[in-house]
Amino acid sequence: MYDAIVIGAGPAGLQAALTLGRMHRTALLLDSGEYRNGTVEHMHNIIASDGTPPAEFRATARAQLAEYSTVEARDARVERIEGVVDDFTLELEGGSTVRGRRIVLASGVADDLPGVPGLAGLWGLRAFTCPFCDGHEFAGRDIGILGAAARTVHLVAMLSPIVRSITVFALDEQPTDEDRAALEAAGADIHSGLVRSVAAEADGARVTTTAAHVAVAGLFVAAGTVRQRASFAADRGLRMLPSGAIEIDDFGQTSEPGILAAGDLAHRASLPGPVASVIQAAAAGQMAAARIVQEFASS
Template sequence: MYDAIVIGAGPAGLQAALTLGRMHRSTLLLDSGEYRNGTVLHMHNMVGEDGAPPVEFRATARAELAAYADVEVRDTGATGISGSTEAFQVALADGSTVDGRRVILATGVADDLPAVPGLHDLWGTLAFSCPFCDGHEHAGKAIGILGAAPRAEHLIGLLGRFVGDITVFPVDEAFADEDVRGLESKGARVSSTPVVSVEKDTEGVRIRTDDGERVVAGIFVAAGSMRQRAPFAADLGLAMLESGSIEIDEFGRTSIPGVFAAGDLAHRASLPGPMASVLLAAAAGQLAAVGIIQSLA
């Protein structure tokens, strides 16, 4: 019987395991090998690690956890959760089961990209969603934004101060006249036809439409969405927010006693949505671990 089972080994899960280990709470960390930033070459906006490869960040964290006898790491995912506080049972992908008094969900979210040929191949290297994570690298450079109009306007407001030319490309169908006027009023160019495909170019990204093509340094995706990477929130019947995220309090507590959540998959109701940030995910993992330690005491 572990004091805590942490499902997910991204920044939130790694930090939660570290905090629990430092307080000598028996902890099992499950690492499925799936990460939201798995294709990203360099992470940014993380003090002390700005520009570091995420794979090195995870390796360093794993090495640090090895120094704590109370933390066990298994390279397998979870397939199901049953039971209740003080007696949770977690089924593992390797066919075994483990028991824990508390559970932290840190499985993160998955990004659902628009069906644009070539986009998946560029995701995390030349195609991005977060201006805080990847905007600075495009200072003074031409960029493209792939619809939708409201989110595109938000990105223009954040990026327009320091990037070069911005061209917004609709996805699936052309923008309405009202949307075009709104985007142009923000200083962006607007393609009259939807994007057909994107591909890597020597100068960045080549974006093709039915009436031409344009090469930009990188693209930001405004038309994508995100979803829970794992089914546990639905399986457990956790309270959810309109953003599609798990509702938590300040210490990561969910609507079910003993189940905590941390990282991109959860946020407080006072916030409009989760913020994609390694630093904030790690902080959320630490708070959830503190919440568990308090509850166990």
């Protein structure tokens, strides 16, 4: 039986496994091969790794974990979690099982994009959601934002100091006069038509609307939603937050003893939502692993 089983091998899971390994606790890291930034070519806003391809980041982390004799990594998908604290059983794809005293959920979230033809093919390459991660790359250029949603005004305000111009493209209906005034005050132009499709064009993107074809350097999406990538939280009846994330305490503990969560699938109730950040995810993974180590040390 492992001291801890970490489900998910993004930044949160990798860091949790590393922390457990450094404290000589037996840990199994399970990697489904699915990542929120799987289509992204380069990560940004990560000190000492700014511009690193995510696949390279993960490969380096896996190589470093291999140096710790108490850590094992497997490419495997978890189907279900059974049992209770100190004796969990996880069924893996294919029917095999593994057992652990603690579980760290780090399987992350998935983005549900607006149903715009062509958008999925641009996601992570020329269409993004996080200005901290991808805004700087469009410095001094013209960009578009898909969706006149609630967060669009805030997104415009964050991107305005970086880019040359911002055009907001409505998806289903034009914004109200009040929303239009707020968007224009924040520094955006509102396109007159509704979006029909998007596509790659030269080193940017082309937005086809009911009124015209518009070329932009890149796109940010304001109208998408996120969901838990796996059903573990629902299956276990974990306490959830209005954001759709798992509720945790400062150390990653969920509402069920023995199950912790780290990364963008969870956050504290004091925050409005999870932070889509590699550094924040890794920090959460470290805290969850530290909680486990402390529990064993005090038992």
